[in-house]
Amino acid sequence: MLSLLNFYEALDSLSSNKLRSALTVLGIVIGVGAVIGIMAVGAGAQNTITGQISSIGTNLLFVLRGGTEDIRNPKPLTIQDAEAIADPFAAPSVVGVAPVLQDTLELSYAGESTFAQSFGVTSSYNSVSNLALSEGEFVSEAHILGRAAVAVIGPDTAETLLGRREGVVGETIRIEGQPFRVIGLMTSRGGSGFGNQDNQVMVPLSTAQTRLMSRGRDRVDMIMVKASSPETVPSADLEIASILRTRHRTPIGSDDFTVFTQEDFLTTAGTITGVLTLFLGGIAGISLLVGGIGIMNIMLVSVTERTREIGLRKAVGARKRDILFQFLTESSLLSLAGGLIGIALGWGLSLIVGAIAAASDTDLTPSVTLDSVLLATLFSAAVGLFFGLYPAKRAADLEPVEALRYE
Amino acid sequence: MSEWVIDAEALVKTYKMGEVEVHALRGVSLKVRPGEVLSIMGPSGSGKSTLMNLIGCLDRPSTGSYRLDGEQVSDLSDDELAEIRSRKVGFVFQSFNLLGRQTALANVELPMRYAGVARGRRQRATEALEAVGLGDRLRHRPNELSGGQQQRVAIARALVNSPSIVLADEPTGNLDSKSGDEVMRYLLGLNKDLGTTLVFVTHDPEIAARTKRIVRLFDGEIVEDK
Numbered sequence: 001m002l003s004l005l006n007f008y009e010a011l012d013s014l015s016s017n018k019l020r021s022a023l024t025v026l027g028i029v030i031g032v033g034a035v036i037g038i039m040a041v042g043a044g045a046q047n048t049i050t051g052q053i054s055s056i057g058t059n060l061l062f063v064l065r066g067g068t069e070d071i072r073n074p075k076p077l078t079i080q081d082a083e084a085i086a087d088p089f090a091a092p093s094v095v096g097v098a099p100v101l102q103d104t105l106e107l108s109y110a111g112e113s114t115f116a117q118s119f120g121v122t123s124s125y126n127s128v129s130n131l132a133l134s135e136g137e138f139v140s141e142a143h144i145l146g147r148a149a150v151a152v153i154g155p156d157t158a159e160t161l162l163g164r165r166e167g168v169v170g171e172t173i174r175i176e177g178q179p180f181r182v183i184g185l186m187t188s189r190g191g192s193g194f195g196n197q198d199n200q201v202m203v204p205l206s207t208a209q210t211r212l213m214s215r216g217r218d219r220v221d222m223i224m225v226k227a228s229s230p231e232t233v234p235s236a237d238l239e240i241a242s243i244l245r246t247r248h249r250t251p252i253g254s255d256d257f258t259v260f261t262q263e264d265f266l267t268t269a270g271t272i273t274g275v276l277t278l279f280l281g282g283i284a285g286i287s288l289l290v291g292g293i294g295i296m297n298i299m300l301v302s303v304t305e306r307t308r309e310i311g312l313r314k315a316v317g318a319r320k321r322d323i324l325f326q327f328l329t330e331s332s333l334l335s336l337a338g339g340l341i342g343i344a345l346g347w348g349l350s351l352i353v354g355a356i357a358a359a360s361d362t363d364l365t366p367s368v369t370l371d372s373v374l375l376a377t378l379f380s381a382a383v384g385l386f387f388g389l390y391p392a393k394r395a396a397d398l399e400p401v402e403a404l405r406y407e
Numbered sequence: 408m409s410e411w412v413i414d415a416e417a418l419v420k421t422y423k424m425g426e427v428e429v430h431a432l433r434g435v436s437l438k439v440r441p442g443e444v445l446s447i448m449g450p451s452g453s454g455k456s457t458l459m460n461l462i463g464c465l466d467r468p469s470t471g472s473y474r475l476d477g478e479q480v481s482d483l484s485d486d487e488l489a490e491i492r493s494r495k496v497g498f499v500f501q502s503f504n505l506l507g508r509q510t511a512l513a514n515v516e517l518p519m520r521y522a523g524v525a526r527g528r529r530q531r532a533t534e535a536l537e538a539v540g541l542g543d544r545l546r547h548r549p550n551e552l553s554g555g556q557q558q559r560v561a562i563a564r565a566l567v568n569s570p571s572i573v574l575a576d577e578p579t580g581n582l583d584s585k586s587g588d589e590v591m592r593y594l595l596g597l598n599k600d601l602g603t604t605l606v607f608v609t610h611d612p613e614i615a616a617r618t619k620r621i622v623r624l625f626d627g628e629i630v631e632d633k
C-alpha cells in the first residue's frame with residue numbers, strides 16, 4: 001500500500017507538529033551538511049593539488065638525494081650526475097635534464113622585501129619544467145658561464161617588490177643583499193599548497209653556487225628530468241636508477257637516491273586528501289548516526305501518542321505491513337527532508353569556504369560533486385528507514401484490542 | 408450464505424495478570440442469523456466488550472470455536488484477521504475513534520484503502536455519508552462536527568465496505584439523548600435497508616428495547632437470551 005496517499009498522510013502528520021519535526025531533522029541536517037561540505041572542500045583541495053602537479057608537466061621525474069629506507073651516508077647529487085643522465089645513449093627515454101639548487105632567500109627592492117623560493121637553474125630548466133615567460137628571456141648558457149647576476153622572477157614577486165606585474169625587465173633587485181638584474185618575468189601559474197608558484201626567483205646555477213647557496217663542489221639539491229612522453233616515464237625511471245647506481249656504486253636495494261614521478265606525487269596527494277576526507281567524513285557520519293537516533297526517539301514517542309489511531313486503523317482492516325509502511329514513510333520522509341536541507345546547507349558552506357579562500361587568495365574551489373549529493377540522499381533515506389524500522393515494527397505489532405483501549 | 412452469520416461455540420477468554428487469571432468469558436455460545444439485531448447487556452466487567460472483540464475478530468478466544476459468515480476464524484493469523492475485519496465487520500465505538508486530522512470523507516475512505524479498493528472510493532464514501540445525512544459535511548474534520556455527527560461519520564465508515572455485521576459498543580454512550588436517538592435510527596435503518604446484522608453492547612435499557620433480541624451476560628457467562 002505504497003501510494004501517493006500514504007505520502008500525503010505522512011506529510012500531513014509531520015507538518016501537524018512542525019517544530020518537533022524541524023528539531024528532529026536538525027541532526028540529519030547538520031550531519032549531511034557536514035558530509036557535503038567536507039567532501040566538497042576535499043574535492044576542491046584535491047583538484048587544486050592535482051592541477052598544480054599537472055601544470056608542471058606530466059612527464060617529469062624528480063631525483064632527490066637519500067633512499068626510501070635509511071641509507072647511511074648517501075652520496076650527494078652532483079652536476080656530473082645530471083650530465084650522466086642527459087647522455088642519450090645511457091638514457092634514451094630522457095629528453096631534458098635540469099639540475100637545481102633550491103633555497104628560500106630574502107629579496108628586496110627599494111625598501112620592500114620578501115622571501116621567495118629561489119632556484120639555481122641551468123638553461124635547460126626552462127624547457128624541462130614548461131616554464132613560460134611573459135617578458136624578457138630565461139637564464140642562458142652565457143649567464144651560466146659568466147656567473148651573471150641575473151634573475152627571472154615570478155609575477156607575485158614582481159608585484160610585491162616592484163608594485164607591478166609587467167615592465168620589470170631591467171630593474172635591479174637584491175637577493176640576500178646582492179644586486180641582480182631582472183632579465184625575465186614568468187607567466188602566472190597560480191596555485192598555492194606547495195608554496196606559491198608565482199612567488200619564485202631563478203638565477204643561474206653557477207651564480208647560486210658561488211654567491212647564494214654554497215653547497216660544496218658541484219652539488220645540487222634536485223635533478224629534474226623530462227621524459228620524452230608520459231608513456232616513457234617508467235623506462236626513464238629505470239634508466240636514471242641504473243645510471244645513478246653505477247655512479248654511486250650502490251648495491252641494488254639500497255639506493256641512496258629517490259626518483260619521484262608525477263604519478264607518485266599525485267598518488268601521495270590523493271592519499272593524503274583521501275584520508276583527510278575520510279576522517280572528517282567519519283566524524284560527519286557520527287552526527288548522522290546521532291540524527292538517526294533522534295528520529296528513532298521521536299518516532300517511538302509518536303507511536304505511543306498514536307496508539308489509539310493505530311488500534312482504529314487495525315480495527316478497520318489495516319494489516320501489519322500497512323502500519324509498518326505508514327511509519328516507515330514518515331521516518332524516511334523526515335530524514336530525507338533533513339538530508340535535502342543538509343545538502344543545501346553543505347552547498348552553502350562550501351560556497352562560503354570558496355568565498356573565504358578567494359578573499360584570502362588561496363586557490364581552492366570547493367566542488368559539490370554529484371556523487372556526494374547522491375550519497376547523502378541515499379544515506380539519509382537509509383538512516384530514516386533503519387532507525388524508523390524499530391518504532392514502525394512496534395506500531396505494527398500492537399494488539400488491536402490493547403491499542404484501542406489505550407488512554 | 409450460511410445459516411448463521413455468528414456461530415460461536417464455548418468461547419473462553421482468560422487474561423493472565425501475573426499470577427492471577429482473569430476469566431473474562433467462561434464458555435459463551437452464541438448463534439446469530441443474518442439480518443438479526445441484538446443487544447448484549449450486563450453489568451460492568453461482565454465481559455461484553457471482550458465478547459464483542461471476539462465477534463469482531465479483533466481478538467482470538469483462549470479456547471472455543473468461532474465461525475463468522477461460515478468461515479472458521481478462531482485460529483487465523485493477525486493479517487488474515489485484519490482482512491476478515493476489513494471485508495466483514497464494521498465497528499462503531501463509544502468514543503467515535505475518527506482520525507482527527509482527516510476530513511469526514513477521508514475517514515470513511517480509510518477502510519476501503521485497507522481493503523484494497525482502488526477505484527470509486529470517493530464516490531462510495533460520499534454515498535455512505537449521504538446515507539447518514541452528512542452529504543453537506545464531506546470536507547469537515549471531526550472537530551468541526553457535533554458528537555452525533557461524528558458518530559454518524561463512524562457509522563458511514565462502518566458500512567462503507569458492506570460488512571456482514573456491524574458491531575456497536577455503547578454507540579450512544581457519549582451522546583445526548585437526541586443525537587443518540589438519531590444515531591440509533593441510522594443504525595437500525597442500516598439493518599432495514601441493507602439487511603446488515605447489528606450487535607449492540609449497551610447499558611441503556613431504552614436502546615435494548617429497540618432490538619428484538621437481548622443477550623445478558625453476567626461474570627463471563629450468558630444468563631439470559633431472549
Ligand SMILES: Nc1ncnc2c1ncn2[C@@H]1O[C@H](COP(=O)(O)OP(=O)(O)OP(=O)(O)O)[C@@H](O)[C@H]1O
Nearest residue numbers: 422424429430431450451452453454455456457458
Ligand atoms: N486486557 C485485559 N487484561 C486483563 N484483564 C482484562 C483485559 N480486558 C478485560 N479484562 C477483564 O475482563 C473482564 C471483562 O472485561 P470487559 O471489558 O469485557 O467488560 P465489559 O462488560 O465490557 O465492561 P464495561 O461495561 O465496563 O465496558 C473484566 O474483569 C476486565 O477486568
Ligand SMILES: [Mg+2]
Nearest residue numbers: 455456457576
Ligand atoms: Mg465494555
